[in-house]
Amino acid sequence: MPAERTVTHTVPVAAARRRRLRADQARALADLLRHQILAGGYPGGVLPLEGDLAADYGAGRNTVRQALDLLRGEQLVERRPGVGTVVVCEKYPHGLDRLQGLAETLNEHGRVTNEVRTVGPVRAPAPVAGRLGLPEHTDVLYIERLRRLNGLPLSLDLTYVPMDIGAGLLGCDLENTDVFRLLEQLTGQPLGHAEITLEAVNADAHSAAVLQAPRGAAVLMLERLTHLGDGRPVDLEFIRFRGDRITMSGLLRRSL
Amino acid sequence: MPAERTVTHTVPVAAARRRRLRADQARALADLLRHQILAGGYPGGVLPLEGDLAADYGAGRNTVRQALDLLRGEQLVERRPGVGTVVVCEKYPHGLDRLQGLAETLNEHGRVTNEVRTVGPVRAPAPVAGRLGLPEHTDVLYIERLRRLNGLPLSLDLTYVPMDIGAGLLGCDLENTDVFRLLEQLTGQPLGHAEITLEAVNADAHSAAVLQAPRGAAVLMLERLTHLGDGRPVDLEFIRFRGDRITMSGLLRRSL
Numbered sequence: 001m002p003a004e005r006t007v008t009h010t011v012p013v014a015a016a017r018r019r020r021l022r023a024d025q026a027r028a029l030a031d032l033l034r035h036q037i038l039a040g041g042y043p044g045g046v047l048p049l050e051g052d053l054a055a056d057y058g059a060g061r062n063t064v065r066q067a068l069d070l071l072r073g074e075q076l077v078e079r080r081p082g083v084g085t086v087v088v089c090e091k092y093p094h095g096l097d098r099l100q101g102l103a104e105t106l107n108e109h110g111r112v113t114n115e116v117r118t119v120g121p122v123r124a125p126a127p128v129a130g131r132l133g134l135p136e137h138t139d140v141l142y143i144e145r146l147r148r149l150n151g152l153p154l155s156l157d158l159t160y161v162p163m164d165i166g167a168g169l170l171g172c173d174l175e176n177t178d179v180f181r182l183l184e185q186l187t188g189q190p191l192g193h194a195e196i197t198l199e200a201v202n203a204d205a206h207s208a209a210v211l212q213a214p215r216g217a218a219v220l221m222l223e224r225l226t227h228l229g230d231g232r233p234v235d236l237e238f239i240r241f242r243g244d245r246i247t248m249s250g251l252l253r254r255s256l
Numbered sequence: 257m258p259a260e261r262t263v264t265h266t267v268p269v270a271a272a273r274r275r276r277l278r279a280d281q282a283r284a285l286a287d288l289l290r291h292q293i294l295a296g297g298y299p300g301g302v303l304p305l306e307g308d309l310a311a312d313y314g315a316g317r318n319t320v321r322q323a324l325d326l327l328r329g330e331q332l333v334e335r336r337p338g339v340g341t342v343v344v345c346e347k348y349p350h351g352l353d354r355l356q357g358l359a360e361t362l363n364e365h366g367r368v369t370n371e372v373r374t375v376g377p378v379r380a381p382a383p384v385a386g387r388l389g390l391p392e393h394t395d396v397l398y399i400e401r402l403r404r405l406n407g408l409p410l411s412l413d414l415t416y417v418p419m420d421i422g423a424g425l426l427g428c429d430l431e432n433t434d435v436f437r438l439l440e441q442l443t444g445q446p447l448g449h450a451e452i453t454l455e456a457v458n459a460d461a462h463s464a465a466v467l468q469a470p471r472g473a474a475v476l477m478l479e480r481l482t483h484l485g486d487g488r489p490v491d492l493e494f495i496r497f498r499g500d501r502i503t504m505s506g507l508l509r510r511s512l
Contacts, residue, residue: 020462023462024373024374024400024462026462027414027460027462027463028398028400028414028494031414031479031494032381032383032384035383035479036383038453041383056381056382057381058378058379058381070460073458073460074457074458074460091455093453096352096452096454096506096508097508098508098509098510098511099508099509099510117280118280122314123314125288125312125313125314126312127288127291127292127297128288142284144280144284158283158284158287190510190511191510192509192510193507193508193509193510194507194508195505195506195507196352196505196506196507196508197294197349197503197504197505198352198454198476198503198504198505199347199476199499199502199503199504200456200457200474200475200476200477200497200499201330201456201474201499202329202330202458202472202473202474202499204283204326204329204330206276206279206280206282206283207283216458216472217458218456218457218458218474218475218499219456219474220454220455220456221456223287223291224508229510238284238287241456243455243456243457243458243474246455247453247454247455248453248454248455249451249452249453249454250352250451250452251449251450251451251452252352252353252354252355252449252450252452252480253354253355253448253449254354254355254446254447254448254449254485255354255446
């Protein structure tokens with residue numbers, strides 16, 4: 001009975017296609033809601049009811065539910081009985097337009113404190129010496145900090161500074177002050193520019209533990225080589241930001 | 257026997273501290289090696305022997321092994337019997353300095369092709385209409401593309417374009433051409449600027465499947481609102497880049 005066989009074959013295929021289509025629609029909707037959430041678009045941090053979201057976005061109720069599931073999976077929202085879906089993320093904007101220290105860039109959001117896990121001279125391996133413009137095997141100051149905003153872990157920063165400047169950092173209040181600010185104070189000149197590279201990586205077990213994030217959590221990895229105003233490279237950093245706590249924003253132009 | 261008790265207590269604590277210290281050192285070393293790997297610093301894509309790395313970086317052999325484990329965990333390197341540790345990542349630089357389409361920015365690395373998963377008009381939800389400067393519930397063109405470089409999935413892009421311009425895109429070769437280039441052709445003017453936001457997120461199951469990445473894989477999420485030279489917003493995009501295939505690089509200045 002070929003007709004029947006066609007039917008039994010067609011139904012699962014159509015169902016699979018519907019599921020795929022709904023997953024695609026849920027992702028698109030989740031992206032729009034995610035923007036509203038991060039832009040503070042929901043007064044009081046409470047999202048509209050599912051039915052209202054469905055109407056507002058021209059989506060089915062199941063698609064809305066699946067989109068909210070995606071946002072819950074990212075720990076951006078939570079469902080609270082009797083309240084609805086509420087924003088629970090603490091995600092802060094970090095500018096990509098201007099070279100700034102963390103305390104500077106987040107000062108309106110709270111207090112940045114740094115747990116100095118390691119500080120001291122190390123012999124610079126060739127790639128570090130090279131990038132800081134130093135002879136190979138010179139000592140550099142190595143600093144490892146767990147940085148918190150309002151007490152919550154935000155990033156793990158590994159920093160290399162040439163020793164002639166780094167020695168001065170040893171006497172400074174690294175717990176409460178951006179290295180950027182200290183470098184400007186110690187050298188008496190403003191910072192100039194920095195080359196940066198951004199990547200998304202899954203946190204290894206140990207880094208995740210330090211950042212108090214789940215193993216495999218997405219981390220925004222920033223590598224930054226900062227130069228003084230006179231061009232001298234003075235600060236090589238490897239920064240792991242918790243992906244759920246930072247967004248980077250900036251402006252790109254078509255012509256340079 | 258307090259002395260004995262002290263000893264049995266001290267040994268695990270000291271061992272735990274050593275393990276932690278080694279994990280910290282391995283992370284710092286892995287970050288340095290990662291830079292060399294991504295910068296193409298290893299001729300032929302083969303890393304130096306463990307003993308040479310230990311000498312070059314002033315690290316213990318166990319620390320070197322643990323650092324290489326971290327890089328293997330990220331699929332940046334692999335161990336090949338009889339060869340050593342080889343670079344296996346295919347990670348490409350995407351500029352953060354200039355507004356460019358994917359094919360433009362990666363043209364030296366190969367051919368970008370786009371699988372158009374969806375294209376057609378949708379009623380713009382309020383936040384989309386608002387950001388594109390359109391009245392609420394106007395139709396916009398929605399495009400969903402899986403973008404590949406040399407055949408390998410690179411990003412999943414969701415795009416919204418005002419219909420007066422979008423209608424023209426329907427007849428274009430979206431498979432092989434950047435939307436940016438088509439927008440410039442259709443409007444007869446260059447693009448101007450774009451506001452961007454970057455985040456690191458863990459891929460949900462469905463997005464991971466589309467990108468052929470493991471579930472939970474770190475994704476670099478780019479939201480971008482692009483304006484024409486005359487300032488009109490014409491292209492709202494939500495892009496998920498596979499974290500293991502893209503780095504974003506740019507230059508920041510201290511003063512604007």
